[in-house]
Amino acid sequence: METEGRNNESGVRQRIIALADELFPAYGVRSVSMDQIASRLSMSRRALGRYFPDKQELLLAWIDYHGAMMKARADEIGGRAETVLHAVLEIYRDQAPKIRRISPRLREDLCRYPRAVARLEKNRSEQAERMLRFFRTGVGQGIFLPGLNYGMLGRTLARMLDTFALLTLAGRYAAAETYGTALLTLVRGACTAKGLRIFGDCLPEYRA
Numbered sequence: 001m002e003t004e005g006r007n008n009e010s011g012v013r014q015r016i017i018a019l020a021d022e023l024f025p026a027y028g029v030r031s032v033s034m035d036q037i038a039s040r041l042s043m044s045r046r047a048l049g050r051y052f053p054d055k056q057e058l059l060l061a062w063i064d065y066h067g068a069m070m071k072a073r074a075d076e077i078g079g080r081a082e083t084v085l086h087a088v089l090e091i092y093r094d095q096a097p098k099i100r101r102i103s104p105r106l107r108e109d110l111c112r113y114p115r116a117v118a119r120l121e122k123n124r125s126e127q128a129e130r131m132l133r134f135f136r137t138g139v140g141q142g143i144f145l146p147g148l149n150y151g152m153l154g155r156t157l158a159r160m161l162d163t164f165a166l167l168t169l170a171g172r173y174a175a176a177e178t179y180g181t182a183l184l185t186l187v188r189g190a191c192t193a194k195g196l197r198i199f200g201d202c203l204p205e206y207r208a
Contacts, residue, residue: 013051013061015041020062021069025098028105029059029113059116067123070095071130084138085187085195089202092183128158135190143195150190157186 019040023032034055038048052058074091081087110116131154138144188199 009051012043016048016051016058017061017065020058021065024059024062025102025106028103029055029109031105034058056113056115059110059113060119063116063119063123083141083143083198084134085141085143085191085198086202088134088183088187089199092180096180124158128155131155131158138190138195142192143198144190145192148190153186153190157183 016037019037020032023037032055034048034052035045037058038045041048052061073094074087077090077094078084078087081090110120132151135144135148135150135154139146139150144150184203188196191199
C-alpha cells in the first residue's frame with residue numbers, strides 16, 4: 001500500500017509538471033497562476049501546494065523535466081542515426097516546430113527567478129560537455145575538421161541551442177529563426193567535404 005501511495009503521488013507530480021510544460025512555453029511563467037494550474041487539474045490550491053509550495057519550485061521541476069525530455073529525445077535519435085551529423089540535423093528538424101510555439105514572455109519571466117537562471121546555467125554546462133563529445137566523435141567519423149577548438153565551439157553551441165537563452169533575441173527575431181541560424185551556421189562551418197555532403201542531403205535548402 002505504501003508503494004502504491006508513492007506511485008500515485010509521483011503520477012500526480014508528473015501531471016502537474018506536464019501541464020506546466022504545456023502552459024509555460026505558450027504563455028510565460030507570470031501569466032500562469034498556481035490557481036489556474038490547480039483548476040485545470042481539478043484539485044485544490046492547497047493540494048497543489050503539497051507537491052509544489054510555490055511557482056518557483058514548479059518552474060525548477062519543469063526545467064529539469066524539459067531538459068530530461070530533450071536529452072532522452074536526443075539519445076533516441078542519436079542511437080539510430082548513421083552519424084552524429086545525421087543525428088543533430090534530425091534533432092534540429094524535431095525541435096524547430098516546438099520552438100516556434102514558445103512565447104517571448106518566457107524569456108522575461110525566467111530572468112525574474114534567480115534559482116531558475118542558475119539551474120539553466122548548470123544545464124547549459126552539461127550540454128556543452130555533450131556537444132564536445134559530439135564534435136570529437138564527428139572528427140573521428142571524418143565529418144568535422146580536425147584542429148578546431150571544439151571545447152569553445154561546444155560551449156558556444158550549447159548556449160545557442162538552449163531554447164531559453166535563444167529567447168533573449170526573441171524581441172527582434174523569431175526564436176525558431178535564431179535557433180536555426182545558430183545551429184546550422186556553426187555546425188556547417190566545422191564540416192569537412194564529407195560533412196557538407198551529408199548536410200546537403202539532409203537539408204537540401206542549405207546545399208552548397
